[in-house]
Amino acid sequence: MPTVEQNRANWTEHTWAGQGDEWSGLWGGTESLWWGSLLPRLHAFVPTETILEIAPGFGRATQYLKDLCQHLTVVDVTERCIDACKQRFSSSSNITYYVNDGKSLNMISDHSIDVVFSFDSLVHAEPDVIKAYLSQMRRILKPNGMGFIHHSNVGGIPPFIKKIPFIRRALDQGWRSEGMTARLFQRYCEQAELQCVGQEIINRITRYPLPHDCFSLFTLPYSPWARRYRAFTNLGFAYEAAYLAKQTRLYSKSSFRTEI
Known part of the structure; x- marks a missing residue:
């Protein structure tokens, strides 16, 4: 769990009340998430x-990526998500949209992509999905291409810790892949003739700082970004987000009430 079919059904039926911003609350909003943690x-x-x-x-x-490139391609297994993006960014002429089967990138031309990006979605993908996507990266990346993938590391948490009831409940709420790990991502890169050049193992829960997620960087072995593998575990990531939320409450434009 969760399978591609479960993911498609879940995100089709989800209310999307905040257009995805509902998952940015830890940062105090999506703007703070982007400028403070992602960029x-x-x-x-x-x-x-x-x-x-x-x-x-x-x-x-x-909404931010489209302004950082000449052309942005978005691929999602859920038709509802692609339709929502088409409507939201209808005024942007530099975006191409595809609904895929949850694993295939056949619609992407060879050696056409500079940066591959995925945040907060592939944490729900099982190892077979991550492996399938990585197996196509050597074909689609340009010689100087780079990838940033956010995925689950729940499989890297010791089993006896995951059995603790309150830990189990917290992990279940996140609906993450139980089998994916940072080490598996490295192995899949090696099998795909890619080089995993860095990993940041993080927590998204402040109350229980568990290393359940991972940001992985990868590139082609001969690219300018190739280097010796570097990694660190950042169990302060959720606290970083909470700090940014405090900044947002003080400094953001929305925090000021306009007097009329």
């Missing part, structure tokens, strides 16, 4: 010519 991790690779976003949902990150 600092991506800034070395953008702006660029072409970006591929896998599983954009209702466009939470898409």
